[in-house]
Amino acid sequence: MEIRENIVLAPYTTFRIGGPARWFLEASSEADLAEAVLFARGKKAPVFVLGGGSNLLVADKGFPGVVIRVANRGIREQQDGEYGIFTAAAGENWDSFVSTVVARGFAGVECLAGIPGTVGGTPVQNVGAYGQEVASTIHSVRAFDRANLRMVDFAASQCDLRYRSSVFNTSARDRYIVTEVSYRLRLHGAPQLTYKELTDAFPDTSVAPTLSQVSKAVRSIRRKKGMLLVEGDPNCLSAGSFFKNPVVSESQLADISARMTKEANLAGESAAGPIPHFAAEPGTVKLMAGWLIEHSGFPKGFALGAAGISSLHTLALVNRGGATANEILALRDQIRKRVLTHFGICLEQEPVYVSGE
Numbered sequence: 001m002e003i004r005e006n007i008v009l010a011p012y013t014t015f016r017i018g019g020p021a022r023w024f025l026e027a028s029s030e031a032d033l034a035e036a037v038l039f040a041r042g043k044k045a046p047v048f049v050l051g052g053g054s055n056l057l058v059a060d061k062g063f064p065g066v067v068i069r070v071a072n073r074g075i076r077e078q079q080d081g082e083y084g085i086f087t088a089a090a091g092e093n094w095d096s097f098v099s100t101v102v103a104r105g106f107a108g109v110e111c112l113a114g115i116p117g118t119v120g121g122t123p124v125q126n127v128g129a130y131g132q133e134v135a136s137t138i139h140s141v142r143a144f145d146r147a148n149l150r151m152v153d154f155a156a157s158q159c160d161l162r163y164r165s166s167v168f169n170t171s172a173r174d175r176y177i178v179t180e181v182s183y184r185l186r187l188h189g190a191p192q193l194t195y196k197e198l199t200d201a202f203p204d205t206s207v208a209p210t211l212s213q214v215s216k217a218v219r220s221i222r223r224k225k226g227m228l229l230v231e232g233d234p235n236c237l238s239a240g241s242f243f244k245n246p247v248v249s250e251s252q253l254a255d256i257s258a259r260m261t262k263e264a265n266l267a268g269e270s271a272a273g274p275i276p277h278f279a280a281e282p283g284t285v286k287l288m289a290g291w292l293i294e295h296s297g298f299p300k301g302f303a304l305g306a307a308g309i310s311s312l313h314t315l316a317l318v319n320r321g322g323a324t325a326n327e328i329l330a331l332r333d334q335i336r337k338r339v340l341t342h343f344g345i346c347l348e349q350e351p352v353y354v355s356g357e
């Protein structure tokens with residue numbers, strides 16, 4: 001395995017932002033991973049595991065340790081009655097994997113088309129979109145344990161997959177390197193059509209859309225929002241949604257609504273209308289971070305230096321050309337502060353900040 005030094009990370013990220021990694025290794029096998037981790041131990045250097053770089057903001061000064069890029073490949077398939085169990089290497093491109101299984105008539109990931117990054121990144125934050133999450137199809141995850149230098153197999157139930165979270169980015173953060181993910185997909189299963197924006201794409205309810213049609217519709221919705229990586233589209237230099245949709249209690253939602261109405265009455269204005277929300281765990285609701293941002297005074301296309309808000313989607317912060325990580329962080333802080341003042345909600349950042357600190 002080649003050990004490269006002082007490799008600028010910006011080209012390895014969808015934001016196209018970030019300074020150099022002190023060391024940079026591409027691991028194509030489990031043996032490579034062990035070698036890379038031992039190399040970092042020898043240097044007493046921190047490790048960062050890189051997939052497709054689509055959920056990262058790398059610091060301007062870069063990462064002072066060893067970046068291990070997961071680059072293994074391959075997909076295996078096993079039949080399980082009317083299901084197929086597809087085991088994909090972590091370094092495989094997620095969107096290509098989705099296209100492959102959808103084209104073959106396997107249901108379960110069709111709404112996750114167009115999400116950039118690798119297979120290995122999907123269990124880390126339990127990737128989800130348009131009413132579907134990988135939590136509902138992940139069968140097992142194989143990972144390299146950096147603490148004990150051995151492989152470990154996780155059943156889906158051991159991954160603690162929740163909204164944008166798993167053991168891999170919470171309790172066991174920085175411990176495991178995912179090497180393979182197995183998904184259990186139903187052959188000729190019906191596509192998941194629960195998300196309103198997606199059902200609206202199929203107004204004729206007398207004809208059931210195919211998996212491929214649903215996947216195509218998802219891509220087209222994503223494209224209109226700048227959430228599909230399209231060469232040359234300025235809204236694509238992002239890490240997708242920059243903030244998670246906040247989950248609050250039902251009583252908190254009622255308090256916020258009452259406060260907003262009171263403030264609007266005092267100002268002699270009409271209230272912004274009901275706060276859009278979805279039911280979450282019992283007693284809680286999920287709010288739309290994009291709506292909160294927009295109603296805190298940040299329109300689509302808002303700019304702060306070379307950092308900005310996508311002109312198509314309020315939730316995506318974008319690199320408008322030559323932006324630094326510090327500029328993105330300054331915009332993040334401004335948004336967070338105003339949403340907190342306006343709604344009393346502290347927005348949580350979704351992309352991982354890579355700085356070695």
Ligand SMILES: Cc1cc2nc3c(=O)[nH]c(=O)nc-3n(C[C@H](O)[C@H](O)[C@H](O)COP(=O)(O)OP(=O)(O)OC[C@H]3O[C@@H](n4cnc5c(N)ncnc54)[C@H](O)[C@@H]3O)c2cc1C
Nearest residue numbers: 051052053054055117118120121127128129177178239240
């Ligand atoms: C335009 C756009 C649209 C997006 N839309 C969505 C969306 O709809 N839904 C959604 O959930 N996300 C979305 N994302 C975010 C992102 O694509 C996903 O989170 C993706 O799964 C990240 O995978 P990655 O390989 O790029 O990981 P990276 O960005 O490289 O890494 C992200 C985190 O995962 C860790 N990681 C990556 N690979 C491994 C591995 N093999 N083992 C252990 N840890 C690993 C990294 O250390 C880091 O902590 C979007 C991003 C963009 C740019």
